Amino acid sequence: MPLDPEVANLVTRRGVVEIIDEAEFLHLLDRDEPLRLKMGFDPSAPDIHLGHVVGLRKLRQLQDLGHQVVLIVGDWTAQIGDPSGQSATRPMLTHEQVEANAQTYLRQFFRVIDQGRTEVIWQSEWFAKFGLEDVIRLTSRFTLAQFLQREDFRQRWDNNRPIGLTELLYPLLQAYDSVAVQADVEFGGTDQKFNLLVGRDLQAMMGLRPQQCYLVPMLVGTDGSHKMSKSLGNYIGVDESPEEQYGKVMSLPDQLICAYFELLTDISNLELREIQIDLNRGKNNPMELKKRLAREIVAGFWGGSGAQKAEAHFERVVQQRQIPEDIPVAYFYKTEDSSGQFVLRVSLATNDGRTIGCDVKEEPGSAVVVLQGLGFTSSKSEGRRLLSQGAVELDGEPIDEELIIRDGSVLRIGRRRFLRFLERK
16 A cells, blocks of 8 residues: 555655665555664664664654564674774774673663564674685675775775774675665665665675665754764763753754754654744744753653653753752762872762762862862863863852862852762761
8 A cells, every 4th residue: 555645755754864765665665564674783882862863763653654673783893893984993892891782772772662563683693603704705795996985984095094904894794784684674874875785785696685775864963063972972862861851952052953853853844844934034932942842852751741840950950040959969078198188088979889089189179170080071171171161160159270169069060060069077
């Protein structure tokens, strides 16, 4: 039965950059037979963010039409590291790291896609039995010249930067996944286009129907300029608290409002166009639009009540500049360091059960050391930048590079992060 035109438009146009081959893809949908929708993921980090959710939402739309998702856990390719978009080789992970990350990934994936219509398959099911003869047969089907057509490889080649042989294997291993699971469609970001096309070619070479390549856009991160990435710090995590998700959405540059509505919410295309037109004409208040966007996104992960609480928290803490009731506590006490000098030893329990901390001089101490030691910044230079911007306050007053820690003092970092100091008696 032919696909409803409105549904076809949603599936092939909204949040889609390119489908190769679109006519073939639509023909397969019209056949009213379940398609095998492949998405591979390398559990190279423990968490996913909204950039991943863009593709997962498209998978869920097709699941709701009766199709089957096949999630490939790249437990072999993750140990290599996907070179797509990389200007340097990536460190290899251990099997234990990959397995731990994969379990976290899957739990977060199933907050978006339907677990009941999903197969989860580990690459090791076929690659654990791969021998040297299999590798030679696989590599003989492609040439180095073909792989140097990839922009990231070509740039490194032209600039005499190293390209690991394992990185050249990566697209071939990903392509073989499509052969192993007989994928009908493979999903990926635009930076994955080359890899998906290699999979399509390899299937044809091995007598299978070539998969369709479904490319989704790369989501721009909260900085407004780079793709969302945990390493760049411009991400919104799927597992972050409702308050953190809401606050990060509110920090988006105005020019990202429509893209986030399009890629991460279910508002109609008609309403989306109206929002865009009104924004261009200055009719809409960007702050109110972002509040609605934040509610939509947070509700998708935490429900309507979670979104309401997050909005109330934002209005109270950010807009009215009140201190939240429940904020982390860092304990401090006076002691001697290894050189015999008296210092304040400050410690903070993290959400994952660790304790972090630092030693600072009693009066005054280094704000940079405290910010880094308690995990608010990753480096001293980042701490100095925040301080120079006036983004750090102690008891409501901006501080420079020095601070005096007192029992009950409250440290505020940016608009949404707080810490209370309590003296351990």
